[in-house]
Amino acid sequence: MTGRLEIKTPPLFNFWRTVYSHGWCSLPPYFVDKEHESLSRLVELGDGTLIQCVMRPKPGGITVALHCQTSLAAGQKNETRNLLCVCLRLKDNLSEFYREAARDSKYRWIPKAGAGRLLRAPTVFEDVVKMICTTNCSWSLTEVMVRNLTTVLGKSLGDGLSAFPSPQAIAGTTEAFLRKHIRTGYRSPYLLELATLVAEERLDLESWRSSPLSTEELFKEVKSVKGMGDYAAGNILKLLGQYDYLGLDSWVRAKFYELHTRGRKVKDSTIEKRYAPLGKWRGLFFWLEMTRHWYDHKFPF
DNA sequence: GCGTCCAGGTCTACC
């Protein structure tokens, strides 16, 4: 069965700049079809229904082609719409950030480009699992781990389409299984513990998106998850809409050295001091500055 | 083809 959704987008929203805001668009179940200029992903509704969503931009909005095994009720379409709004950050209010950007000639390109919305998953669980899979390895290994998670443990719609696995699906495996079949290595016990805590409702990751905690307290809570250190927690906070941390890893450090110190290494505290005056948006300014070169291309990678 | 070395974040033990 097929269906269609039309989603309105906020002012200054740029579809491709959101899709290519960071590497998530190249990790399944996201898929960028460069030939047909679309972003697709399989979403799973609360009732277990799987829907393949193929998104294309249009003036003032997004058109979504829906493919699933049964006809969709209005409520299911609404749930799909809400999930895609979450992924594309359509309800995030960036007007204050854009005002700040417009005040500084270095950053005036940001509102003009419609940049600043960082693509995320429908669930915090998926974002956290993926973030752990980016730690201490090459991007190609991250791709291997996430691909294995979806194809081996995710629900399948057929045609090679798989959803991201539920906490229960991961919790139902063993550390040895994750090591052998998912290739998550020493991260396996961390993923197993995380999935078990979430599956048994002893850890509510989804509440982080509306947490009453201060950013500093939330950062500590994110870091209390095994496998989540400074880098991973800082970047998860950005996906939660809090931009106080830079989330430094080897790639952004090297980019900073290239842009600001002629390749000379400096302490992390030196980098942090440079962005401190940018206040609560500093993590977003920093990330956009480091990836400014991506915005010269429709498909930067 | 095989063995060795290294890069990549986080955790734990130790000072």
Next chain:
DNA sequence: GGTAGACCTGGACGC
């Protein structure tokens, strides 16, 4: 609070 070593994998390199 700071630091060293271990964790695991893929890729680069030398033989």
